[in-house]
Amino acid sequence: MESKGRTEGNIGAIVKRILPAVERARKEGKSSKDIVNSAIVKNVLLQREYMIKNSTVIRKLIKAKELQVITAIYNLESGEVSIVN
Numbered sequence: 001m002e003s004k005g006r007t008e009g010n011i012g013a014i015v016k017r018i019l020p021a022v023e024r025a026r027k028e029g030k031s032s033k034d035i036v037n038s039a040i041v042k043n044v045l046l047q048r049e050y051m052i053k054n055s056t057v058i059r060k061l062i063k064a065k066e067l068q069v070i071t072a073i074y075n076l077e078s079g080e081v082s083i084v085n
Contacts, residue, residue: 021046044071044084 007015021043025035048071052058061067071084 017047017050018043040073041084044073047071 006012018039022035022039024042025039028035028038030038048069052062052069058067058069062069073082073084074080075082
């Protein structure tokens with residue numbers, strides 16, 4: 001959760017997209033595990049928002065009720081998928 005280095009390239013781009021969710025989760029002041037879980041949920045919701053905001057095609061399809069964007073989290077350990085609202 002703490003990093004002193006600088007990320008570059010594709011990893012840097014991914015970190016840049018995830019960081020706002022991590023920062024929001026850290027403000028909640030919980031345990032490290034709770035922060036990670038909160039950041040995951042916040043990131044899913046932020047990425048949904050970003051995708052809709054930045055894609056005219058997706059926005060049009062949603063407006064026409066031809067597309068629904070369902071946010072979910074896949075647990076690698078259990079294989080469980082949890083829908084996030």
